[in-house]
Amino acid sequence: MVLQSSVKNCLQLSCLLRTPKAGFRSTASGGLIIQSISNDVYQNLAVEDWIHDHMNLENQQVLFLWRNSPAVVIGRHQNPWQECNLRLMRQKNIKLARRRSGGGTVYHDLGNINLTFFTTRRKYERMENLKLVVKALKALRPQLDVHVTDRYDILLDRQYKISGTAAKLGRTAAYHHCTLLCNADKLVLSSVLKSPYKGLKSNATPSVPASVKNLFEEDPSLTCEMLLDAIAEEYATRHQTDPHITLINPTDETVLPGINNKTKELQTWEWVYGKTPKFSVSTCFNMVYKDSVVDVKVDMDVKHGRIEVCNIDLPEQWLPPALCSELVKSLTGSKLCPNETTTLATTLLRVCPQDNELRSRWNLLCESMIRLM
């Protein structure tokens, strides 16, 4: 039976708005506040997508509150190799996600809260949202020196960034989301947001680094929960609704049909890495082999996250040229991914002459190439 599925979705979520006391909200100023029970960055981003695609925001705006376990989130048009230390993230098991909104790269952990304001495209208004947040903070702690800049950042004490903003506009709906640093791990933040990759040339949106501070450092009595509650209250007041936060489960297909597909899509390599705008890598490095130092020059053109063109310059005869060209041929068209390169290189090694000297040189070169990824 073909049900008007998207209308049904709207009905289901809007049913949540109906509280016994308030009864039905009438038109213009309805505001629904929802909070995710999940800390998975992909699931939460998928909820944003879902609301953007399926909810009717005409009579009801939505505030979505969420927090993630450690993850780095890059903007829609950014280059992860340029923005963060992918190697370190893999070691520390910190996830990488690409959101659909623009803007720069941020680090999320449970000490950071995320706020998404959903409206129709007509009612998209970032300044208002940020002023709401500042108002809530001041209501909670009047002594806090927080204000909104014209770059849509929120600064603490006029110098430390505590919130960054990004937005997504579709055909009929829009959302503006921002972070808020309560008690995030600043050490990890600064180490993962520093890219070790050299020689990258790209037109991807660059991030603007800023000094950050946690609200907790200013006032140790503050917790994420308090901030979330304060903001929800202010939002509810603004929209004349009950400050009731509805919890949602981003894996529940009955409330959010199709959500799991959205989550999966956000996790695909094609989305996270493949959406990187075209860029080139041009770098030199040394390899220490036995008692000598070998200079290597690598040039690569990367499109859709795959190596389109690859060139490796080695001292003559350090490796048999046939072998080297075999490596280059295999790398061409493959993903700029350490795992793919490792399996590719080790598989190729099976058809090489079985010579220990050769193997160690090959391994050294491959390891060095992998470090570029």
Add this chain to the structure above:
Amino acid sequence: VCIHRVRSCSSIRFLKSKYVCVFDKSALKFSHRQRLFRTSAVSCGQIVQFKLSDIGEGITEVTVKEWYIKEGDSVSQFDSICEVQSDKASVTITSRYDGIIRKLHYNLDEIAYVGKPLVDIEIDASKGVAPEEDVVETPPMSHEEHTHQEIKGHKTLATPAVRRLAMENNIKLSEVVGTGKDNRILKEDILNYLAKQTGAILPPSPKAEIIPPLPKSEAAPAAPKDKTRKIPVPVSRPIVFSGKDKTEPVTGFHKAMVKTMSAALKIPHFGYCDEIDLTQLVQLREDLKSLAQIRGVKLSFMPFFIKAASLGLLQYPILNASLDESCQNITYKASHNIGVAMDTEQGLIVPNVKNVQVSSVFEIASELNRLQSLGSAGQLGTSDLTGGTFTLSNIGTIGGTYAKPVILPPEVAIGALGKIQVLPRFNGKGEVFKAQIMYVSWSADHRIIDGATMARFSNLWKSYLENPASMLLDLK
């Protein structure tokens, strides 16, 4: 409140200036959206300049970040055209028209201006939609447009092609449930609606002859030529499948596999299979599992298979050898680096456990755990994946009994282990008992290995596993 006056005009370009409205600021941003146009008034193949609409917040310029279409592509209304970015906001621009893209006015990373042409679209009016069919562009259920929708009677979003299909079948669009974005009615929705009427599967092409179904509502019966004729089930009509073949280049890992496997099949393989009674081993593992768990290691059967193989290789070292390219020299490898085939998202990878000849079963189990977790995380290093001398493939975890494994160069032998099955067997007294049987299939390089050697190695390996206590005698 806006009052839109629609005039018939021969060119869409002038529509915007013909509005007589009392606008408020927010409506102005979306004036283009509230436009009604008559598709019949546009002459076939007219090229329209689709301008970049207002982004809001007083923004006048954006950067084009991604094109979703290219020149020559056909687009439908509401299809995404491109992604632009302005000051941390990413905006998806969708098409207002059905047609063919004729020109992109900007390249990637160029600045595009609000109000200036973004793309040129050749309007597709050749589908001949009837003049009364106005397409309301506005987002559904929006307040301002409510009155207009009522006037026109259409609350629905559908492309002209879909409307024609509905018209041909005498379907009221208001009765069809749309499953597309914003409740848009898609071709599939019309077909589903029809299928429910007739109980038949209809071909998706609107040009095919469709016998009008008996309409549910009693609106003016438009066309059924013969009211008494029952709708025939169109058995003779072919079921049209519109899936397309997809070709993609062989890259990266697969390219490397092509090379390796082509080299592998140049090796003259011979096979040797047998069955192993693992009843005692199953019991032993059961006993030892908890002890290993206490030490933090998950104990499977593989560590036993691997250790037994190494003990066998001590007696038959030629199976742990390598033949050089010219087939002039055999190198007997000192280390038993036993590879374990792993199935990952990428495909087959074979990390190996180094120096099994001097490792205990527990150490092997621990190393296997490490390799398995790295493998599933996609973080195996080159040293884990190189240097293997002999391989075991436990395909039985997925299923299967006998197999024909392919030797991985530069090795000369490989074993594939089937799943463990409970089967009836006869014991020494002629009684039937429950046995845990596993099949093993070996392949070896017939240039340097003969059948007898393989058989003897297999028998030795088998005896260690069927009577695990015997392994104690030969453990180093």
